[in-house]
Amino acid sequence: MGMLNREFLQFVVDHSLQKDILRGNFGLEKENNRVDGNGKLALTPHPKAFGGKMENPYIRTDFSESQIEMITPVFETIDETYHFLETIHDLVTLELQDEFLWPSSNPPALPKDEEIPIANMNDPAEDKYRKQLAEKYGRKRQLMSGIHYNFSFHEAFLRKLYEEQKANIPYKDFKDAIYLKVTRNLLRHRWLLIYLTGASPVFSKTYIEQCVQLSDHYDEESLFFPNMNSLRNSICGYRNEKPLVVSFDSVGDYVRDLQSLVQTEELLSVKEFYSPVRMKPAKGNDFLQDLLQHGIAYLELRMIDLNPLYKNGISLETMQFVHFFLVFMLLIQDEPFGEEEQKVAALNHDSLIMNGIRGRLFGEEERFVTLEEKALAFMDEMEQMFQVLKPDDQPSLRLLEQEKQKIQNPDLSYAAIVRSDIQKSSYLSYHLDRAKQYAKESKASGYQFIGYEDLELSTQLLLKAAVKRGIAFEFLDREENFVLLTKGDHKEYVKQATKTSLDSYSTVLIMENKVVTKKVLERNGIRVPNGQAYRNLRDAMADFEVYRDKPIVIKPKSTNFGLGITIFTSCFSKDDYQKAFEFAFAHDQTVILEEFMTGKEYRFLVMGDEVVGILHRVPANVAGDGIHTIEQLVNEKNKDPLRGKGYKTPLEQIQIGEVEEMFLKNQSKYRSDIPRQGEVVYLRENSNISTGGDSIDFTDDIPESYKKIAIQSAKAAGAAFCGVDMMIDHIDSEIFRRFMIHDETISIQLQKDY
């Protein structure tokens, strides 16, 4: 049949555009209806946690108040797009109280049409439009949900192609021509995508009465049409009332035809033009004007069903295949696509819906050709395309082979699998079970932000929180965890999750400098340990007698992470004392000697006026079993997936370096020693998480009075986000608590490494 434009393909090869043609920008939009625990449409309002429906760029409502729309940003890879959608899906799921996301394009158990809540948008134009849609199509039809797949070729590809082709037209027109061609071909051959992505073969008896009456049924509630894989793409689905013909010859003609449809009130608005493919301009307020002025920026594919077989509503393979198909649409021959051809395309669409892949292909006049035959020819040519663009790329070839099998054996199609599963159960319980299973998976999805695991954990959590609240983010320096958060006009630059404009420069400088921190705390009425600063070893040595055998800590003035610190809890020699100072001076020009406060160390996480968490921090340690060496125990403990490196996990791995060996040696221990069963061996004196310490949640176990001191300390330095370290004895003794809080000197340090 020879659809591939081999001349064009050769041109791509000749100009080394093979890689670039496969680059692109991807975005997904997905709708899910919210349902209660019985699979009935939820009649509750859109969760407040997601903020304004018009403002949150990631989480909105669609037609109905119960219909949540999830929108990813645009990414250059399918993986990023896919993972981001999954993150939104997880976040939405976690926010729902006793409700679930309905995983089918076809609606769940519905109340009467008039009881379906239209989304309350607090916007007169939006509210009016939704009311008109409800009247024109009925509310039930508007609950049909699906995936919108947004795609554009990479700018680098289009630019290079433009330059190499030396077309004598402006770049904008060149780009429009590319997208118009792809759109025409997509519309012409859309039946194949519908076949391969359709996943809504069965529907509920509560759906539109007319459709219910025409249908067959498996059981009392599960209805279907024979051979139909996608109710949503059928006349019972989300379609304009009658077929509309517009020109796809040029953007100008397209716009003109759409405008005329609106003027003749055929359409309520251009938004109502439910074409399976939309040509879209870059963001703007006036869709048609923007298209005319700035040209087509991307294509929106609207025929893809929610796939209940996947939590995300779409599989990675489908995303991949659709991309290949889009590239293929560019590389095949271009043909006229007037009224006649559009009708033929619609016929093929309906042929697929009514008769399946074995149905007739219209438009081939010579003989009776099935859709299947044509589809297999497509697959062959796509494979040929791949052999040129990405020779021997096994994953891609495997994917094509897999899709080919679905064509040859309709039982392997998504719709067939869904249909067969429903037959063993029922429409409602099948989808409800899936919904509950996916909710469970979302809840188990953990703390990480998939696709962003290269970031520090704190930044991953921050970005997830941002998505939920509808705060857009972008990376200014991803390696440094430096992001820009934007909501409306407000911009916030954030580094490592807690470094923001809420803290002032001077606050940070105060916290960086232990001498200054102490002075500032003291001045604000907070008792701090006695101590002294030394600028040289001589002065420090001169004071040896003063501190002899007192519990002291010797530490560099301005360092974090516990480097260079020595603690003497009892007797020490002059030599020990000197070494401790030398050690500390290696890290800073000024060294602090301070009385050592005993007790357990707690880190109070202060955010503004609140203590949001308290962690008891324990120095890096292992518990003996009488069998393994210290080193083996460390390695074993480090296998915990919660322990990682570079703050990407809640805890850090324990090291056995110079410092740890020295510390062991002071206890007359070596890494090869085998500790007794139950013996806890510490590898560090300091309890910083960064040096492998443990962290135990004490948020609910610390009396308010201590929290007040923590807040007061943060305030003294003017800190909005601040870790306050306190040494506290006898936290459990009520008597001690009351006594200590007033009279005790509390060792307090302020930390920016929250």
Next chain:
Amino acid sequence: MGMLNREFLQFVVDHSLQKDILRGNFGLEKENNRVDGNGKLALTPHPKAFGGKMENPYIRTDFSESQIEMITPVFETIDETYHFLETIHDLVTLELQDEFLWPSSNPPALPKDEEIPIANMNDPAEDKYRKQLAEKYGRKRQLMSGIHYNFSFHEAFLRKLYEEQKANIPYKDFKDAIYLKVTRNLLRHRWLLIYLTGASPVFSKTYIEQCVQLSDHYDEESLFFPNMNSLRNSICGYRNEKPLVVSFDSVGDYVRDLQSLVQTEELLSVKEFYSPVRMKPAKGNDFLQDLLQHGIAYLELRMIDLNPLYKNGISLETMQFVHFFLVFMLLIQDEPFGEEEQKVAALNHDSLIMNGIRGRLFGEEERFVTLEEKALAFMDEMEQMFQVLKPDDQPSLRLLEQEKQKIQNPDLSYAAIVRSDIQKSSYLSYHLDRAKQYAKESKASGYQFIGYEDLELSTQLLLKAAVKRGIAFEFLDREENFVLLTKGDHKEYVKQATKTSLDSYSTVLIMENKVVTKKVLERNGIRVPNGQAYRNLRDAMADFEVYRDKPIVIKPKSTNFGLGITIFTSCFSKDDYQKAFEFAFAHDQTVILEEFMTGKEYRFLVMGDEVVGILHRVPANVAGDGIHTIEQLVNEKNKDPLRGKGYKTPLEQIQIGEVEEMFLKNQSKYRSDIPRQGEVVYLRENSNISTGGDSIDFTDDIPESYKKIAIQSAKAAGAAFCGVDMMIDHIDSEIFRRFMIHDETISIQLQKDY
């Protein structure tokens, strides 16, 4: 005669208190009348630059609007106190427009009494009190000015003495007893201090009529009393109307007597008790109550004249001697000081004033003793005291010897020198000449803050500005130039002069990161040079062809001070390119390649909405003379006192290290080369001041349009204080200016090292 309490002195030695007894806290207060260019009292208001008269802790007004009072903080050394006073004096002088500080205790040429402006305090109580004083004493007398010398023993000394003496009284009472004793002895022997510090022997004919009539005169306007060295300490001076007797036996008695004087309306207020020595509590609102409750904190000596021989109104030697005398007053015998003894002390005071040092010493009944005899005995005993406390301390012994000579030869006294100088000129012109000479010296005093030269220059300037505006400061970490500024309730923590709470943490983080800075500027509509960031050498090398022989700069992402930067202005080899990247990667994990913008570099200093300065910065260089080597020329240039190290001077010294040698080598030059006459040899490509660059003021030479871009750039990062570096070609060409500002890509960097 044996005044020294040798038992006490021995006790001090036995308990190793010799050093501690000589420690103390010192503060100075000084009044100067403002005069016009003719020596007439200025009738203008107190300069606004000094802020509120009640709020500025350093610069206030005294009785008259024309009488400026300067107050130092308390220091542990005389030097610090002295230098701080000098700095205030300089700051005040520089603020005066066509006015001068009158250097004598005796008033300048005065108008009629009622024309002398009483200070307008905007405080009813203060205003009322001044009015009452004016009525009671006349305004002219209130214009008498002087030095108040505040002193306390070091707390460490008092504490140790208290502990060693094991006195069975509370510490507060012990301390009071110490100060009461010193006060009694000071009052008893004050005539000697008046002799050695008196410096107001001549006065103006415009002074109080009664005094004028009683006096002799050198010329028509210069009046005097024979033998009188201090008009201020005479009955024509600043004294209570009649001698007042109060008890100095205990604080309780003292307070009781003062209260009774106020109750009987003998005094308008306790402030009116013009005793030559006041016992003062630590700061508080109720003088007498505070004395009773908290005890004596320090002594205020009020009999010291302004010394016109010194710009500061007092010599360092005088400060030193007064301190010794105070210690001596503690170490001599204590005797009763009742009404009778107080009268004798007053007699001796007047004896000194009327007859000078050769006058009679009252209170010695056995025979006629002169003040001189007694004074010499004092000096002998002080010397003995020194031989014990500070054996063979030559400077102190020399000082004592010098004072002794003034006793033996009255012509050497300050008053005699002043008198003799006036005889050659006149009262008015002598003091006016001095005033103008001192003003000239103040103007030449330069940028530094004497006593604070260890700080960076920017911090010195900040603190001087703070003093002028009445903002108190203290050091949180002096080595780090970390200060706390306080005005009223407002506290500002400032490090290195420009690191304040006005900048947010995120602003600083943006500026630290060149990649982020560029993105932020770009987003805010500022054109920045094209460039790319590399994480490894391989990627960088892969782009060699792209940038081949273009003007580029290769630099580490996050470093200041121009380290690791290479600039290629023309052809370069692949090897050069690689080396440049290796060099930059040695400083940062990420390296930026950027198009190199030609032009001259200007640093715009932005403060809020304003460009407060523009410096054209030139890389470290020397100009050849055909004789000296590059190294010699560098050494010569470094001798400029404006060049120093560690930012304590306006410019930094030029180094010849590895970087400079490499840079010379690239020009086929060596440090031992002798450049031709007039040849300028650059030692650095980058123009940072920190690497020895020159800095030329262009503040008034840069068009507004560039300033706007600088302000816009600072605002983009949210910076309150910011150095904006711009490369600008053709700053002088009007045509270029207009063109460039709109279309040019300007290389902008934001710097915190202002």
